[in-house]
Amino acid sequence: MARLEFQRFVDWVDHRIVNRSRRVILVFLVVTLVFGAGLSAVSTEAGTEQFAEEVPEEEAFSRVTEEFSPRFEAGTGSTQLIQRAPNVLTRRELLRMLEAQKRLSDRDDLRVVGTASAASVVAETLDPDADGLAEQISALERATDSEVAAAVRENADNERFTGLLADDFNPTAASASATIAVVTHSIPLADEAGAGQGGDSPLTPIQRTAGRVVATVGGDISVFGSGVIADEFGTVIADSLILVVPAAVVFILFFLVVAYRDLVDLLLGTAALGMAIVWTFGFLGLAGIPFNQIMIAVPPLLLAVGIDFGIHAVNRYREDRAEGLPVGDAMRKATDQLLVAFFIVTATTVIGFLSNLVSNLTPIRDFGVVAAIGIVFTFLVFGVFLPATKVEVDRLRERYPIPTFSQSPLGREGSSLGRVLRLGVAPALRAPAVVLVVALVLSGSAMWYATGVDTEFGQEDFLPPAEAPAYLKSLPEPFAPSDYSVVADIEFLEERFSSSQSGVVTVYLEGRPTDDAYLETLDRVAQDPPDTFIVEDRRADSTSVLTVIDAEARENPEFAAVVARHDRDGDGVPDRNLTEVYDALFATDSAARAGEYLADDYRSSRVDYRVRADADDDAVVADAHEVAARFRGPSTATGAVVVFSAISDLILDSAVQSLAISMAGTGAFLVFVYWWLERRPSLALANLVPILVAVTFVAGTMRLAGISFNAFTATVLALTIGLGVDYSVHVVHRFVDERADHDLETALDRTVRGTGGALAGSMLTTVFGLGVLVLAVLSVLGQFGLLTAASIVYSFLASMLVLPSALVLWDRFSGNDPLVPLGGVERESGAAATAD
Structure with a gap:
């Protein structure tokens, strides 16, 4: 039927x-x-951002960005200038980097609000009054090669300088094979950010133009950033x-x-x-x-x-x-x-x-x-x-x-x-x-x-390879692929700047930051950190509202008195009436910094932990979850590595x-x-x-x-x-x-x-x-x-x-044989066959 x-x-x-x-x-x-x-x-959507939707760790990451970002302010974005040379600390290469910074700063459409580079540090060492890029270029042009080398050696222990140099930096020889400069742009306040990245970025047109400008300087300087990745x-x-x-x-x-x-x-x-x-x-x-x-x-x-x-x-x-x-x-x-x-x-x-x-x-x-x-x-x-x-x-x-x-x-x-x-x-x-x-x-x-x-x-899954196959490069237009650089730059940064490319994991806390024991808990959890966390003085290298409080108390005697008044056991960590401590903190110059780690309504907070760049991602994630579990109340480990x-x-x-x-x-x-x-x-x-x-x-x-x-x-x-x-x-x-x-x-x-x-x-x-x-x-x-x-x-x-x-x-x-009788009656074929 x-x-x-x-x-x-x-x-x-x-x-x-x-x-x-x-x-x-x-x-x-x-x-x-x-x-x-x-x-x-039909619209298009590219990148890793789309995969992060509805993932709990990503939702926590987005809430961190949403709750702990400055309100009603213009957003900022950054561009990295990656310079490669046999020695980027020679006078000629330092001048080349400063010239690139200046040409970018002179372009109004690039909205540059600040630059930082090892070249600027050397120039300021040569001439402490060289505040602007033009003055820094003049300082380097007047200096001899030996004076430049001496200025490099003088900054061998300066983290602001060494943090921008490749791992092979040799202070004795005053040499390094690569350096990074950071250019900061003022951009419209971006939407809520997450661990993934999409195919759209307000920095894309800026970094396209920056690439063309930097190319006029000569040498081997490439532009890298979220806009290039999105492109x-x-x-x-x-x-x-x-x-x-x-x-x-x-x-x-x-x-x-x-x-x-x-x-x-x-x-x-x-x-x-x-x-x-x-x-x-x-x-x-x-x-x-x-x-x-x-x-x-x-x-x-x-x-x-x-x-x-x-x-x-x-x-x-x-x-x-x-x-x-x-x-x-x-x-x-x-x-x-x-x-x-x-x-x-x-x-x-x-x-x-x-x-x-x-x-x-x-x-x-x-x-x-x-x-x-x-x-x-x-x-x-x-x-x-x-x-x-x-x-x-x-x-x-x-x-x-x-x-x-x-x-x-x-x-x-x-x-x-x-x-x-x-x-x-x-x-x-x-x-x-x-x-x-x-x-x-x-x-x-x-x-x-x-x-x-x-x-x-x-991210590398969604990006072209660092080196395109030879047969692709030999294709004529329009089939020849574009010149891609992102994956190669990512691999280069991971290889040459591993010591300064430490990662960060974040623990998002939805407990009650106003509870008396809250700051004590932040201090206790930082003790005895996991192996993948960076350690300073036997404690996890972390940043939280507690570190902001400590920093402000060291610089501000009036605020230090507030901290001491609310510290019952005298260990330097406030443990009562924390609302008054937070109110006093937000009345100081550290208010903006505090707002990055404590929500305006005092109902949630975040703690950032630095992790070793060479640590295995799985181990980092496991340790991040282990640290998050140490906190009482709702806590979520997040950050790019955790989300991915x-x-x-x-x-x-x-x-x-x-x-x-x-x-x-x-x-x-x-x-x-x-x-x-x-x-x-x-x-x-x-x-x-x-x-x-x-x-x-x-x-x-x-x-x-x-x-x-x-x-x-x-x-x-x-x-x-x-x-x-x-x-x-x-x-x-x-x-x-x-x-x-x-x-x-x-x-x-x-x-x-x-x-x-x-x-x-x-x-x-x-x-x-x-x-x-x-x-x-x-x-x-x-x-x-x-x-x-x-x-x-x-x-x-x-x-x-x-x-x-x-x-x-x-x-x-x-x-199933249709030719074999079934019960004395010839079996029906096809559709009328007897059921199994």
Whole structure:
């Protein structure tokens, strides 16, 4: 009964495809115009900021920024000038840095409010009255080389000087290989900041201009800062698309020509692919979902499924036409079978993508939704529009002399491809259990091996590599990528300035700062710090409202008296009526500094701890959480390293959870749909075997290739299930149809040749179409393309080599042979088969 109900719907669609093809075409073109209007509304979102949304550690970081920032004041931003030379402390190089600072300061549009550099310190040492950059340049120009060297040695213990020099600073030789200058800009007060960074920054235009200005000075001085990072976040997307899209089009067209071997069918297939992409991205614009880096993978995914559907539809139709059926009957028979297979593939693929909704990371959830919607659109376009257009074109061919090339199906009997596709049939008929045992043992080994896959998240994942591959550099415009510097500069700073690049972790406290024991607790927690924390006088190097109180008390006798009056035990830490202490502190010159660590309403505070630059990030995060746990009341460890670690953990959780949900959801759906359509739910077990093989092999490939779970690859395992189902469902559904009318060997043979031929064409096209992602400037996108292409190859091989054995065993143990009587009555075939 269920089969008949579903068949009624399929017949309704068949009727409109065959008998009302022009109306169907018109409806789809109108809908395309509607979605096309949404393309102009597509916005972009880049960077790591989007991944930090809704992460507790990031929310704490944002609250720290919001609550402890100056109110009603102009914001500031900084630009770093990185100078490299055999010795940046020579008179010539120092003058070059000062000249760069001066030219930047002289530009009103750069809004420079201050500069700091080692060159300025040396100039001030030579001439204490040299307050301005012009005077500092004059001081250096008048000095001799020996005087400059003496001034450098004089500042060997000056942290304001040495903190701006590379670790190889040699005071005796007065030399260093690199130095940093800091230029401070006045910018409009920025929105609430967080640990991640987006693709927009108010400093981007400023630092672009600064780069051009600094270039006029000569030497090796580069501009680095949040604006440069944001600029490259956005540029890398455009550069990747410029490289990937044309290459994908070339490969796809080549393999489509081989698969279709007919100009008209090729044009129909490519038009349908374009329509599916327009619908998907038009929906993106209409729904207000921003396009992010992960969504670069959506077009290739749609192409993968669309090519598969298109080749299957045309190939199956050609098989029926080769049997002598007229256009309408051939298409009705083809869609009668394929719509069911397309529906199963679409539903299971959608389940795979929607499993990403369990992720706590917004971009991964958005990717899952958009990919799922795109697959549904692909099903409609290739399941209805393409067949209707094919019917209309072939009817015109019968009336008009439209050129027709090859119309023979792929994998036809006697062809070389057909013989290759049959490789899995003989082992399946002779020793199916052995084949399955070997496949499962290999899968188990691959999964065990894959347990060593790492997880990572960082800004570098979303930025171009420090050194672009040579083949990319040799490309002509507009394909040649931009000159990128951010990752190289980050690595340079980490390598050469490690001693001065110590990190900071923050503990956000939501307790009651006015409790008498509050400041005593801050003092106690600073004692006996963890190994990754920087230690001064056996205490953690930290900054809090307590350190501000201590500093002000040392300089201000009147405030010191207030502290002493509220210090019962005489240890220098106030421990009663703290509200009065805070009120007195905010009435001093340290009010702004205090406001950075204590909220205006005295309800929350923060403590910053400096951590060693060479410390392992995981150890830093663990120690930060351990220190936060020492405080009484609500406390949260945060900071960039803590937030990125939390996101990394969420990425792994997302990968595991989406895999489990995808596998369970796919299995449950297959059980239901095979029961509903065929009354044989055990077909789902056979269907899942090649998917399991493909998933485990992809996971093993990740470790073998040294690829970690990151923001891109976290979706690969669930995606493999979605794409793997595509291949196995077509084989299973075709086998069931063929088995209703043929013996086991014939049914397998016709299945692997007919459906296998279409799968081979689809596999080659999509592997190369997705494989071109390895050309992307963004390395993690290349990793995603490699793994997705591998998942398609594994899914195809498992469907051709392992699935036949699973079907043979299923056929034997389910009593499926239609030629064997059941209870003295000849068994019904196909839809009316007895239930499991």
